[in-house]
Amino acid sequence: MNSNQYLQAAELHCERRGCKLTALRKQVLELVLRHEGVVKAYQVLADLQKERGAAAPPTVYRALDFLVEQGLLHRVDALNGFIVCDHFECQHESMILVCETCGKVQEVDVMAALNGLRDVAQAADFTLSHQNLMLTGLCKACRV
Amino acid sequence: MNSNQYLQAAELHCERRGCKLTALRKQVLELVLRHEGVVKAYQVLADLQKERGAAAPPTVYRALDFLVEQGLLHRVDALNGFIVCDHFECQHESMILVCETCGKVQEVDVMAALNGLRDVAQAADFTLSHQNLMLTGLCKACRV
DNA sequence: GGCTTGATGTTATACAGTAACATGCGTTCC
DNA sequence: GGAACGCATGTTACTGTATAACATCAAGCC
Ligand SMILES: [Zn+2]
Ligand SMILES: [Zn+2]
Ligand SMILES: [Zn+2]
Ligand SMILES: [Zn+2]
Numbered sequence A, B: 001m002n003s004n005q006y007l008q009a010a011e012l013h014c015e016r017r018g019c020k021l022t023a024l025r026k027q028v029l030e031l032v033l034r035h036e037g038v039v040k041a042y043q044v045l046a047d048l049q050k051e052r053g054a055a056a057p058p059t060v061y062r063a064l065d066f067l068v069e070q071g072l073l074h075r076v077d078a079l080n081g082f083i084v085c086d087h088f089e090c091q092h093e094s095m096i097l098v099c100e101t102c103g104k105v106q107e108v109d110v111m112a113a114l115n116g117l118r119d120v121a122q123a124a125d126f127t128l129s130h131q132n133l134m135l136t137g138l139c140k141a142c143r144v
Numbered sequence C: 001g002g003c004t005t006g007a008t009g010t011t012a013t014a015c016a017g018t019a020a021c022a023t024g025c026g027t028t029c030c
Numbered sequence D: 001g002g003a004a005c006g007c008a009t010g011t012t013a014c015t016g017t018a019t020a021a022c023a024t025c026a027a028g029c030c
Helices: A003-016 A023-034 A039-051 A057-069 A114-123 B003-016 B023-034 B041-052 B058-071 B112-124
Strands: A073-076 A081-084 A095-098 A107-111 A127-128 A133-139 B075-076 B081-084 B094-099 B105-109 B126-128 B133-137
Touching: A023 A039, A023 A057, A023 A081, A039 A057, A057 A073, A057 A081, A057 B112, A073 A095, A095 B112, A095 B126, A114 A127, A114 B094, A114 B105, A114 B112, A114 B133, A127 B094, A133 B058, A133 B105, A133 B112, A133 B133, B003 B023, B023 B041, B023 B058, B023 B081, B041 B058, B058 B075, B058 B081, B112 B126
Parallel strands: A095 A133, B094 B133
Antiparallel strands: A073 A081, A095 A107, A127 B133, A133 B126, B075 B081, B094 B105
16 A cells, blocks of 8 residues: 555544544645654644745644544554554454664554453453553564 | 662662662652652652752662662652552562542552462463552542 | 634744663683 | 772753644635
């Protein structure tokens, strides 16, 4: 799926969810798509300013929040950043793997494997909600 | 284990690891212990200032970093905060459960249950390192 | 037109974290 | 004792992250 296809699918996705992928939101999403891996809000802000002159933090944060809400992006807490989700259509629980060495990020589906954790949480009287985990480790290239 | 016992055990723990729980570090740890659940760096800073007048962010951050390194605290990325670990003696991988409603935090051991995730990661050519997960959900009281 | 609603613009500020350099203070070595 | 070292702490200043609060705008409805 290339960038244009993605944007089109994203637009449809939002409509189906009863909200609009406005021009601004689309532009922000596009800026995020241009990067590999994790992108930071202020990076997006800088890019946006290059394209449309004035722009302040709230503009970017609002758009990013919207995109996360729609499932188009995931927030990566540990890095204060965001990554694109390329399977936003399906309900999914994923594990976001961040390489400690090179910083590369990948997302893998993990619905089933989470059941073990759910059981443990339940045993502690705690009901896990929907999760997108962020875990660190070493990618193939960096493992040696 | 009460606060004093904890501090004493922490001191011993540091010594065994070849470093010192200095007066300052101990004081910071004590301030964190006073709170229930997640504490933020600037909250600790404010508390510290009440007790010893002047104090700047680096003072607190250095102490917190040290305590995390020694395993006495865990950092909670999603909340920019810290929690006390009350079983710092043993090598452990834990799951930190944060209630979405009341904010209460608990830590449960989860070594075994992580194996499922390890397998999935490995299938994606990714080697998970030691984890302390932070997951959200609902605690018993808030579940209704 | 007048009204409502949601998106965006604008300003200012709060919160989080770190770089860089100065100071103090025990330990070691002579 | 005194020089030299290593580490913890103090201090200043700054960068980076995020939000509050209020103003404006545009589309849809009556
Ligand atoms: Zn996803
Ligand atoms: Zn790597
Ligand atoms: Zn722990
Ligand atoms: Zn709760």
